[in-house]
Amino acid sequence: MKEIKNVAIFGAGAMGAYYASRFFESSGFSTVLLARNPRHDRLKAEGLTVNGKHYSIPVVHPDETASPADLIIVALKNHHLPEAAHDLKNLVGEGTTLISVMNGLDSEEYLGSIYGMDKVLYAIAVGIDALRQGNEITYTNPGKIYFGESDNTIPNERVLNVRNAFERAGLASEIPADMMRMLWWKFMINVGINQASAVMRVPYGVFQTSPDAQKLMEMLMREVLALAHRLRVNLVEQDLNEWSKVLNSLSPQGKTSMLQDIEAGRKTEVESFAGKMVELGKIHGIPTPANEVVLSIIHVLEQTRA
Numbered sequence: 001m002k003e004i005k006n007v008a009i010f011g012a013g014a015m016g017a018y019y020a021s022r023f024f025e026s027s028g029f030s031t032v033l034l035a036r037n038p039r040h041d042r043l044k045a046e047g048l049t050v051n052g053k054h055y056s057i058p059v060v061h062p063d064e065t066a067s068p069a070d071l072i073i074v075a076l077k078n079h080h081l082p083e084a085a086h087d088l089k090n091l092v093g094e095g096t097t098l099i100s101v102m103n104g105l106d107s108e109e110y111l112g113s114i115y116g117m118d119k120v121l122y123a124i125a126v127g128i129d130a131l132r133q134g135n136e137i138t139y140t141n142p143g144k145i146y147f148g149e150s151d152n153t154i155p156n157e158r159v160l161n162v163r164n165a166f167e168r169a170g171l172a173s174e175i176p177a178d179m180m181r182m183l184w185w186k187f188m189i190n191v192g193i194n195q196a197s198a199v200m201r202v203p204y205g206v207f208q209t210s211p212d213a214q215k216l217m218e219m220l221m222r223e224v225l226a227l228a229h230r231l232r233v234n235l236v237e238q239d240l241n242e243w244s245k246v247l248n249s250l251s252p253q254g255k256t257s258m259l260q261d262i263e264a265g266r267k268t269e270v271e272s273f274a275g276k277m278v279e280l281g282k283i284h285g286i287p288t289p290a291n292e293v294v295l296s297i298i299h300v301l302e303q304t305r306a
């Protein structure tokens with residue numbers, strides 16, 4: 001397989017802007033952002049600012065791109081995906097690899113249903129605390145990307161090729177043997193802290209110190225543990241402690257992506273977290289009362305946003 005050179009970033013928000021800046025700054029890559037108008041013109045005119053540094057990264061329009069990308073990083077919000085996913089069609093060719101750094105359990109299968117799972121690798125971003133205000137993005141901790149096929153006992157050529165590209169771009173990454181376990185671990189984290197932070201409107205620092213904040217976060221997470229156990233996903237009690245270690249490394253002022261959405265009056269990804277939990281809980285006979293409560297609260301916050 002040939003070395004990854006052409007990289008496209010789809011969704012130049014908090015996460016996408018960070019990854020775009022890394023590839024754009026590293027030699028050996030040609031990096032583009034993909035967007036329709038009015039985003040296209042805005043990104044072209046204003047560029048992106050990441051940790052105070054301005055980047056004028058080329059922006060391409062979905063209907064005007066002719067040559068496929070080697071690697072596409074998808075960093076949309078989950079509710080953007082159904083409307084946006086077809087915009088990748090001119091960028092996906094035989095040798096293209098698609099990676100979604102989006103939270104939730106479904107974005108990979110969604111992209112795979114359109115472009116084929118043979119082109120999609122699973123991924124999660126852990127420990128990054130990217131904040132966005134307009135086109136200005138800040139982060140204190142870049143975190144790490146865990147990625148691969150669902151089973152990476154022996155990583156295949158596509159996976160190794162992406163690792164090589166991440167290394168050249170200065171992005172920390174790891175290839176877990178059991179990627180499904182990692183996907184569920186991240187899902188547990190998001191169901192816990194994203195939702196608890198959104199209903200309480202507090203940053204990471206409060207979860208580092210307040211037993212009350214920790215209690216709600218853990219109640220939500222334990223429902224994921226019970227569901228994972230039923231589905232034979234290898235997620236255990238100790239995984240809560242692994243998350244505490246990551247949490248304590250985050251900036252006390254940092255905010256989850258869901259709290260950022262609530263504060264900015266945007267739609268949240270609650271359907272991919274509590275919504276998914278309630279749905280799966282019903283199918284598999286696992287009670288999800290804490291998730292039912294936060295689902296209603298976050299719906300109300302969305303309905304009453306300014």
Ligand SMILES: NC(=O)C1=CN([C@@H]2O[C@H](COP(=O)(O)OP(=O)(O)OC[C@H]3O[C@@H](n4cnc5c(N)ncnc54)[C@H](OP(=O)(O)O)[C@@H]3O)[C@@H](O)[C@H]2O)C=CC1
Nearest residue numbers: 011012013014015035075076080084102103128129130257
């Ligand atoms: N922020 C974080 O620290 C982390 C976030 N995540 C996950 O990563 C994903 C992205 O999150 P985040 O970066 O915070 O979200 P943002 O809301 O900051 O970014 C999403 C971006 O997608 C753009 N977008 C929406 N629709 C389209 C479209 N049709 N075409 C092109 N661009 C589009 C938005 O543009 P516009 O602004 O114009 O609407 C926005 O720039 C989410 O699933 C989140 O849960 C995971 C780990 C950490």
Ligand SMILES: CC(C)(CO)C(=O)C(=O)O
Nearest residue numbers: 126127128129256257258
């Ligand atoms: C884990 C966390 C909370 C930060 O990386 C996240 O995934 C998010 O903000 O959506």
